[in-house]
Each structure stands twice: as C-alpha cells, then as structure tokens.
Amino acid sequence: MFLDFWRDVESLLRDALDRCGFLLPETDGKVNGNDLMLETSPHADLASTISFRLAPVLKRKPAQIAQKILEAIVLDGRGTVDRVEAMGPYLNFFASRRFFDSAVLEAEGDRCWTGSMTERVIVEHTSANPNGPLHVGHIRNSVIGDTLVRILRRAGCDVEAQYYVNDMGRQIAIVVWGCGRYPLDGSKADHATAKVYIQANKDLAAEPGLKEGVDRLMQLYEGGDPETAEKFREAVNYALSGIEETLRRLNIRHDSYHWESEFVRDGSTARIFDRLEATGLTDWEEGSLQLDLSGEGFEKKLVLKRSDGTSLYTARDLAYHRWKAERSDRMIDVLGADHKLISGQLKAALRLMGAREPEIVIFEFVSLPTGSMSTRKGKFISTDELLDEVEAQAFKEVTARRPEEGEEFRRAVAKEVALGAVRYDVVRVSPEKATVFDWKAALDFEKLSAPFIQYSHARASSILDKAGAFGDFDPSLLTGAEEIDLIRKISQFDLAVQVAARELKPHLLATYARELAEAFNQFYRSSPVLEADPGIKEARLALVKAARNCLRATLETLGIPALESM
C-alpha cells in the first residue's frame, strides 16, 4: 500500500533528477537508503527536501531547483501519484484517487498485512534468572522483545523467540543451596523460589563462611555431577514454570528455551576457549583465563574462566551466540542497560573469532519512586501483582460503563483490557528512556493507552455487527476529509511495520496505533454509517471494515487483544 506509493514517488523523482542532470550529493549517513529525502508530512502524502541538498552543489536557490525538478516530473496518470507541487523549496507529492480506492479494497479484503522480508531471525528476550518472579523491570524486556518478534513476523520474517536460561550462575546455585535449607512454601512457583532466594542471601551476608557451600555446588554442577544436576534442573524448571505462567498472562510465548549448561555439556564452551586462545590475546592470570580486548577499545580484561576451572557467563554466552549464528540470518538480543558493557565485550570477542555479532536492543531501567528494584532484597513490584491490580481497576471501569452486562463478560473484558493497558504502557515509551513506575499512569485507561485503541476496534466491530452483510461498494465515494485521513492512515500500516522492523523500534508501532484509532474516532464522529444514503452507506461500511481489519492487525502486532465488544 503506502510503500507502493513511496516507490512510485521515488521513481518519478529519480527520473526527473536524471532529466535535469542533477546528481545526488553524497550523503554521509543515508541509513535507510532515503537519499531522496522523502518523508511523510502534514502538507502532503510525501514531501522531499532534496532541493536543499542540491542547492550548495548547484549553487542555486532551493526554490528554483524545486521548480526545475517539478517541471521535469512526468506523471502518466495511471500510477499511485496524482499530482506534485513545489511549495517553495519543498516538493509535495499527493496520492491519487486510485491509490485510496485500492487501499480501501485491499484492507477490506484483509489480506494485505504481511510484509515481504524473508530473513530467519532469532530474538532472545526476557531470559530472566530463574530465581524469582518477573518484576515490573522485566516487563520492559518481555514486552519490547515480544513486540519485536511480532513486528518482525508481521514484516514477513521467520522468527524464533528464545529464552536463554541461566542455570549455571551463582544466583541459581544460591537458590539450590537455599532449597536445601528452607522449604518452598507452596505459593506460586516463582514467588516461592524468590522467598528462599531472599532468605539464603540474608544468611550468606550474615555468615560469609557459608559461601563455600555455594561454590561447591557450582563446581559440582559444571563438572556434571548427576545428583547436583538433578537438583538444579528441578529448581530451575520449578521457577521457570511460574515465570512462564506470568508470560502467558502477558500474551507472550517463547518458541524455545536454551539452557546455558547445554553449551558447556556439548563442549562448545571449551571450543570457545580454544578459539580465543588461538587469537593470541588470552592470558592465564593466577589460574584464570582472561581475554585482552584493549585492541577493541575495552580497558579491562574479560575473564572467561575462573581459577577453579568453572566458566563465566560471557564464555557460555559466546558459545550460545555462535550456535544461534548458524541457525539464523539475524540475531537480536533484548537487554537491560546494565548489559551495555558486557554485550560490547561479547561482540568484540565474537569479532575476534570471525563470528557474526548480534544486534542488541538496549532498554533503560524501570525504577520505583523509592529507588531501583532488587530481587535479592525482595524490593520489587511483581508483574503478577501489577496485572492483578490493573485487572481489578479495569473490572471497576467495565462495571461502571456496562452495568447491564453479566459478570463473566465484565471479567473477560477486564482481563483483556488490563493486558493491553500494561503492554501498551510499556511499549509506547522509547527503550532508551529510563522510567519510574507510576501506579496512577498504569491504571489510566484514557487516550494514550491500549483501551483507547481496543475501544475503536469495538466500535467498528459493533457497526459491522449491526449492519450485517453488505453488497458492492464504490470506495471513490469516500471523499470527506475524515474519510481520506482514515484511508491514508490505514494505508500506512506497511510503512509503520517496516520502519519499526528495520529500526527495531516497537514504540513506533504504538504511536501508529494511537494515530489510527484517532483517525477512526474522528471519522466515527463525523460520518454516520448505518443511517447514510444508499451507496454512501456501503462505501462507509467497507471503510469501517477496512479500519477494523487494520486495527486488529495493529493490535495483534502489539500483542494486545482486539475486543469485539467492551
């Protein structure tokens, strides 16, 4: 849809530039190949500022250049471009009626929501330590990760979502050690694990000599002691079952889980040591194996193996990344800001081995008004707690708005609204922004929120439901400003998905969703559908259906349920 229009504009503009003999100046960073300086604009469907770029080279005024280019543009009257204007230095391109008509037809037919990307992509996200429940800090990882998975799938990619299970770290050894001292109390698995973990940490802090017991467990596990392995397996699976349950509430599912220990047991971590030693950049210092990354801009050496012979996280992670590289065209890791340095070192080490590097999506932290969260100290708001709270609030809202409905309906709607609200609240903010968790904002269901979008979808569904089947329609009757704005927004779905997928920025799709819902609500207010004259009525019904389909595709891509009624 909109991408077709974009391509048509590009080719018109390129031809015109050729005709004028204007050579495009070298732009230093044309990241997305947009050397024609095209952008969507309030003044046109697409606008180009290319004249500004050409001005210094041609030594002429931008407005004159724009005029010159305009005169060289040849419209054949059959494509998606209707007309071009030069507004001073700006070249404004407008889509044709044919374009809007076909956008309505395609969207109404509901078969136009998948892009043409074909890469195999592995997205690793969440990967929280199985030592407690997901807290509101982890949600950011999970929601950004899952939304990226959905966006890339929508763009056409073959995506596998992976959870990298840390079963070899100290935190887990502490859990296993703690389970030997305290019983799990029968509460939800991840929460029960956290209680043991928190208590074990208190004991360790109070009595430093106890640390030896934990070290011993780690050595036994890395050495492959069967009895110890069984204890770890059990503890990790137990905690993981609770985490999975929470992810399910967030509408998140991983395609596969990969345990760190797999990469020790199959010898691939040992091969990492060999490969890195072969670079000549490693050293044995006091019995530990260290990698010198100063050539890659890292001051401190990276320790790969402890002096007791056990491997460190990064070493195992290197093996995991080599494994992923063999099975994908792209690897994407979603990581918290505290992983910035270590992920830079990981990439550097992969470079040294001649292996492909992952693309890292970093998100900044979510903190509480009282400070940062900590599983170890038991200082966190769990995702379960948040979802329960938001669901309760949503139930109150539904009850106030739809008192006539039965409890089952209101419960079901509250659940979907809460899920949407939480996901949208996380994904609408750009990942590099640190945020402070705010109960009031989390419980607000107004315009800048999922319920706003879900509500638009429900309104559209309700109209279609009341109308029943409708016959032939003529989209060219849709000429009102609100109608055109809505069609334009619908047509831009492919653009929104492509940009979000290319730049790995889920929040762009959140913005698009808000704009789409807004366009629909404005249309809804200004244009009666069921009461409209014959002809207009069918055309508007088709537009409502197109909008409903587009809203549904958008919500689905955000992992938010599209409700028929709320």
Place this chain on the structure above:
RNA sequence: GGGCGUGUAGCCUAGCCAGGACAAGGCGGCAGCCUCCUAAGCUGUAGAUCAAGGGUUCGAAUCCCUUCACGCCCGCCA
C-alpha cells in the same frame, strides 16, 4: 575518575541517528458535545527562552564543543 544514556509546557512522552514548512500527543486546568452507529469518545482553549552556554549552517530540539543535573556500568556476578 572513565565509559554509555537521558534532560522537550505543572506532570508523562513523540520528534534527534539521516538538520528544513507553525516543536506533536497524552495527563492535569478551563469551555463545549450523548432525542444520533458504545462519551474508555469528539471539539475548542490556555500552557515550551526544546537543561545552560558557545560553535557549524541560508536554516539547529536535531550536528559539534563546554558546563550542569539525573540514571546505568566499570566483579574470577549475571
């Protein structure tokens, strides 16, 4: 101390990477709209020296430098 990130109306955020047409939304404030397809909606209005200072440019929220504030990291933790 070094590295990375952030700083946009009372509050929360988009725009910044690839500089251009009036700095865009939401919350909160004020004023309107339910004899009409779900008012979780729509319309209008007030509110911003885009942290501060300097520089580059025809043009800077956007690029460069300096300063300040906040966050994260600098472990034989993950």
